[in-house]
Amino acid sequence: MSRENIFIGVDGGATKSKVIIENSQGQLLGQTRGGPVALRLGVTNSWKVVLATIRMALAEAGLSLDDKRYDFHVGMGLSGCEITPKYNEFIATEHPFANLVLVSDSYAACLGAHDGADGASIIIGTGTVGYQIQGDKIIQVSGWGFPHDDQGSGAWLGLKAIELTFKWLDGRLQETSPLLEMIWERFGKDTSEIVTWSNSANSTRFAEITPLVLQQIENKDPIAIRLIQSSAKEIDAVGAAIVRRTDEQKALPCTLFGGVSHFIEPWLGEELKKRIVSRKHDATVGAILALKKRIKI
Missing domain, CATH: 3.30.420.40 (ATPase, nucleotide binding domain)
Structure with a gap:
């Protein structure tokens, strides 16, 4: 049987x-x-x-x-x-x-x-990676690991927010920001806590800071908006690199994946936006x- x-x-x-x-x-x-x-x-x-x-x-x-x-x-x-x-x-x-x-x-x-058809995808979650399948040809852009790569990702956004928090705490950044105040409060307003956490955090832990960034984008916090704009530029660069490496530089349909993609999409450049299709x-x-x-x- x-x-x-x-x-x-x-x-x-x-x-x-x-x-x-x-x-x-x-x-x-x-x-x-x-x-x-x-x-x-x-x-x-x-x-x-x-x-x-x-x-x-x-x-x-x-x-x-x-x-x-x-x-x-x-x-x-x-x-x-x-x-x-x-x-x-x-x-x-x-x-x-x-x-x-x-x-x-x-x-x-x-x-x-x-x-199963030819096309590209950009995943923007904890990490970031651009991927394309064109026949037997595979293209990967970014996705080589954190913190040395994965720019524009949730972990990267969290890392950049922590970096700005340190600059705000020691006076290098003089701009007041609800986002940075929220991060400071998250660590009990204790410098040693945020330093200890940052030195042991992996990509998953840094990505836990990202929801605070996304929340403050809705509240129009200028620092949060600059962070998401920077992230969008990194994703635009991933999309452009995929096209440059495509046979005949033909721009294939592209889908977006990942928990952060929905928030970044409105800030993307027109060249990438016009290629985006539903998965x-x-x-x-x-x-x-x-x-x-x-x-x-």
Whole structure:
């Protein structure tokens, strides 16, 4: 008796993850969200979160990895795949799946956004990455890690806000700002607290400051507005670089992803704005598309 195929799509980033479950007909059976899954944050923990989240999604669908009537195939789009040792360690880990295909979260997002067709995507979440699929040609711009890259991202906005807070506290910045006052209050108006936190914070922690920036944009805080304008310029530069590297410099349709993208889009330049289209699917569907493309089920 042949087993029924079940397809699992995983989208994992530095802030959160999402899992969907589909049958062979593409029908959605279950979905759930989980914690951060980013290879740079640790392979062991990433597998722990992935498996726990997959099991929750399967339970919603009335399924279990222990059910021998099914073959479970998983496509994962995870942050940090560019770190080769982490990538190799992850795929070498023993797992319960009939097939595992691991691609970057950027690739999965782009593939899903255009339903497998050629196109570009810019993800503006905790990190920033521009990605384009044009036939067999893959282009990546930015997304090389924080703090040395990922300009324009949520983590970058948080970092820049903290930098300005220090300048405001020691008198280098004389402009009064509700944003900076809110950040100061967040740390109990204690210099040692903000210094200690800043010296140990990773991208996820810096991104926790970003909601304060976004809140003050709505209140028309000049410093918050300058920060979002600076972020938009960085994203414009990502979009322009993708076009320069495209065959015949043909500007392909581009989608925006990520929790910060909605706030940045109004501040983008016209060249990028006119290319933006609505995405067709998210990265979980893209991960399943990558899986089926690779293993030909």
